[in-house]
Amino acid sequence: MSPTTLPDGATLRTARPGDEPGILHLIHALAVYEREPDAVENTTDALTRSLFGPDPQVFTHIVERGGEIVGIAMWFVTYSTWTGRHGIWLEDLFVDEAQRGRGYGRALIAALAALCVERDYSRLEWTVLDWNAPSIAFYRSLGAIPMDEWTTQRLTGTELETLAATADGGGRDV
Template sequence: MSQLVIREAAREDAPQILEFIKDLADYEKMSDEVVATVEDIEQTVFAEQPKAYCLIAEWEGQSAGFALYFYSYSTFLGKHGIYLEDLFVKPEFRGKRIGMTLLKRLSKIAVDNDCKRMDWSVLDWNKPAIEFYDSIGAKPQKEWLGYRLTGEALSKFAE
């Protein structure tokens, strides 16, 4: 039996997913930005018609990492894509190809669903992640700048 299992998350995984999110935020030095709750995860990822999906990685029965994603759309391609929102492997499980296996499974989901691309973001200081993404043939989108409207600015603009 393999030491690594990748599976679709279930509702009872919501507390673990939130823990992964907090661990990732801590790694990214953004802990103060996490306001999600277990209930938020349950109501979104596990809704009747979810808009986000999650894979859980288990190493020898222990929760080791996750990938949270959603479907996007390319007007240029006329096809869907997958946007990888979060990919995280706990430090004690790194070096076991868990991140690679999560990405491969997500790539298979994309191909099986006729998606034509997979996108994600990485912080510019995260050199290990950048080197990993470069090694699998991913290309940075340097000509595009990411923009975000959030919080009070989003509410004010919506008026």
């Protein structure tokens, strides 16, 4: 993606090496916003490996204003067995609180939508916390629809390790 100058002079572009501290700063700010201030384990080194390593599987678009990263959209490619086409999973969208209302969130999502169209991807998806009314209203204003019949499932920590230990065929399906 070529950098895009937004109406107020900010720049929308893909992340590049050296952006890791600014990205991590916004990840921490997102964790505070989502009421999980101590949950972030990510580091600048981990971001470097994930975003710029030999086979990156996660990507980030940023908004930069005055030399500072003020918005991020971190995403990865998904695949739909039903459509037979890829899509984008938006893992995190965050705009610094002091920079909200300038259209940066919309610009970030629009850039991902354009990427979907350009690559013939069938969907752009993400989750939102059910208590986050401002974000839900924002997403509805873009035309996003809730997938209320779907519930996110997650394995982590001990449960993940316990299940992994059965990968040799020792476990039974339910």
